[in-house]
Amino acid sequence: MTLNIPVIKLLVAxxxxxxxxxxxxxxxxGIVSLCFLGLAKPWAFYVGSLMLxxxxxxxxxxxxxTSLVVERKEQTLAFVMSLPVSPLDFTVxxxxxxxxxxxxxxxxxxxxTLAVVLFTPLPDGLFVYALLIFGYLLFxxxxxxxxxxxxxxxxxxxxGMIAPMVLINPYMMALTQVPDxxxxxxxxxxxxxxxxxxxxxALVTMAVGLVAATAWRHARKPAFY
Amino acid sequence: xxxxxxxxxxxKCYPHFALRDITLDLPEGQVxxxxxxxxAGKTTLLRLLTGLAAPDAGDVTVLGHRLPEGQVxxxxxxxxxxxxxRLYRGQTLRWHMDxxxxxxxxxxxxxxxxxxxxxxxxxxxxxxxxxHGQRVKALLLxxxxxxxxxxxxxxxxxxxxxxxxxxxxxxxxDVLRDESRSVLFxxxxxxxxxxxxxxxxxxxxxxxxxxADKHAFVDRWRRVVCQGALPEGLEAWPEIASARANGSxxxxxARAWDAGMPERLAAQGLxxxxxxxxxxxxxxxxAVRSGAVA
Numbered sequence: 474m475t476l477n478i479p480v481i482k483l484l485v486a487x488x489x490x491x492x493x494x495x496x497x498x499x500x501x502x503g504i505v506s507l508c509f510l511g512l513a514k515p516w517a518f519y520v521g522s523l524m525l526x527x528x529x530x531x532x533x534x535x536x537x538x539t540s541l542v543v544e545r546k547e548q549t550l551a552f553v554m555s556l557p558v559s560p561l562d563f564t565v566x567x568x569x570x571x572x573x574x575x576x577x578x579x580x581x582x583x584x585x586t587l588a589v590v591l592f593t594p595l596p597d598g599l600f601v602y603a604l605l606i607f608g609y610l611l612f613x614x615x616x617x618x619x620x621x622x623x624x625x626x627x628x629x630x631x632x633g634m635i636a637p638m639v640l641i642n643p644y645m646m647a648l649t650q651v652p653d654x655x656x657x658x659x660x661x662x663x664x665x666x667x668x669x670x671x672x673x674x675a676l677v678t679m680a681v682g683l684v685a686a687t688a689w690r691h692a693r694k695p696a697f698y
Numbered sequence: 699x700x701x702x703x704x705x706x707x708x709x710k711c712y713p714h715f716a717l718r719d720i721t722l723d724l725p726e727g728q729v730x731x732x733x734x735x736x737x738a739g740k741t742t743l744l745r746l747l748t749g750l751a752a753p754d755a756g757d758v759t760v761l762g763h764r765l766p767e768g769q770v771x772x773x774x775x776x777x778x779x780x781x782x783x784r785l786y787r788g789q790t791l792r793w794h795m796d797x798x799x800x801x802x803x804x805x806x807x808x809x810x811x812x813x814x815x816x817x818x819x820x821x822x823x824x825x826x827x828x829x830h831g832q833r834v835k836a837l838l839l840x841x842x843x844x845x846x847x848x849x850x851x852x853x854x855x856x857x858x859x860x861x862x863x864x865x866x867x868x869x870x871x872d873v874l875r876d877e878s879r880s881v882l883f884x885x886x887x888x889x890x891x892x893x894x895x896x897x898x899x900x901x902x903x904x905x906x907x908x909x910a911d912k913h914a915f916v917d918r919w920r921r922v923v924c925q926g927a928l929p930e931g932l933e934a935w936p937e938i939a940s941a942r943a944n945g946s947x948x949x950x951x952a953r954a955w956d957a958g959m960p961e962r963l964a965a966q967g968l969x970x971x972x973x974x975x976x977x978x979x980x981x982x983x984x985a986v987r988s989g990a991v992a
Binding site: 557 | 745748749750751752766767769770771773774776778779780782783784785786787788789793797800801802837
């Protein structure tokens with residue numbers, strides 16, 4: 474079982490080109506939201522953090538929608554499958570393409586957020602809290618990606634994108650119910666507590682595991698239909 | 699004889715449709731027309747030939763590669779365009795051509811430019827602004843300029859206006875001058891098939907109804923008008939696909955006409971008045987209705 478690397482690279486580049494306009498808008502909106510956060514005022518923090526979450530959720534959804542859902546809906550998938558690729562090549566190209574198009578704005582926003590927390594008057598305790606939120610976004614993205622690759626219908630793919638992202642709200646509320654996390658948010662120091670480490674590790678492990686399981690499942694298919 | 703593809707006892711089952719026991723060969727350099735109504739199994743057959751679908755039974759070999767295992771190698775030499783295949787609406791035709799050039803080493807930019815002129819397409823225009831006919835031509839351009847050894851076309855002329863249809867058929871006719879290139883194209887338009895194909899295959903409800911050389915079809919199938927009364931059991935003759943009485947005339951559609959048939963019919967009290975070759979559409983409809991497998 475060998476991979477057709479040159480064609481996979483071209484397909485990843487194709488997905489990047491198809492997504493780059495939305496990507497530019499997302500990064501721009503993310504930078505604006507970071508500016509609000511950096512003002513370190515209560516109202517600006519609220520606006521900035523809300524905007525940042527919206528930007529990240531949009532970025533994840535745009536990436537999956539452009540690469541998988543729209544491709545099925547607009548019947549361009551048949552065109553891609555007619556190219557000299559195996560189901561394994563196709564799966565690898567889709568996974569890598571989605572990860573790249575999501576992880577680039579994710580990385581920019583995560584780095585920007587941590588820098589804003591560290592280099593503005595905002596309390597440094599937000600550092601761990603921000604990582605926990607970004608960790609959830611990564612996990613939610615991997616769930617959405619796994620579902621979008623597994624299902625055939627646009628409805629289920631859309632549900633798979635929206636449901637995990639919407640759950641960020643109860644997740645954030647749940648975090649504030651953990652005293653070891655809640656009590657450290659307003660402190661001007663980075664404090665790694667056991668619950669924070671466990672939650673973050675679990676989220677990252679599950680995200681990586683889901684992507685790996687998706688790749689393994691699709692790699693075993695001998696044909697597309 | 700080198701085969702462009704070979705199907706042997708191929709079956710593919712879906713929840714509401716099954717393609718059964720298909721055995722079919724296409725010699726290299728030949729053009730085969732695949733005729734069937736919507737839902738006959740044409741698209742499934744083409745998906746099997748591109749390795750997109752794996753057969754549940756039988757063997758599929760294309761350009762010497764067993765599918766679906768060898769689909770990557772086979773698809774390097776296959777140009778596949780289907781009626782339900784779309785290009786990226788937000789991207790230009792030039793973007794698609796560049797993508798193809800990166801994937802196919804045999805891509806001919808000169809031929810692509812020639813086809814652009816011939817089809818009157820603008821490379822810098824986004825596909826979203828193309829009409830249906832232009833989209834079909836763009837798809838064909840992307841298939842043809844990569845110089846495939848086997849061209850698989852699923853309903854290439856469906857939905858085209860008469861001018862675009864003729865342009866597409868003429869371009870295909872040019873392609874067919876290359877004797878090493880093989881073509882399988884499906885259609886429910888028998889006129890297009892009759893015009894282009896060397897051999898014709900009828901597919902109905904997932905089964906192969908008939909497959910033969912085009913001229914053999916036309917030579918063998920006859921509409922025979924006889925004087926007399928319709929004798930009992932005539933339709934059971936293996937060479938007769940249908941027979942019906944109309945007053946004192948009997949119209950027979952024979953699937954295996956030969957010079958001895960008038961004599962055999964005369965023995966049944968039928969005097970042959972005339973025998974005419976049948977149009978492909980009539981042959982197809984009669985073959986499908988008679989349910990015979992040839």
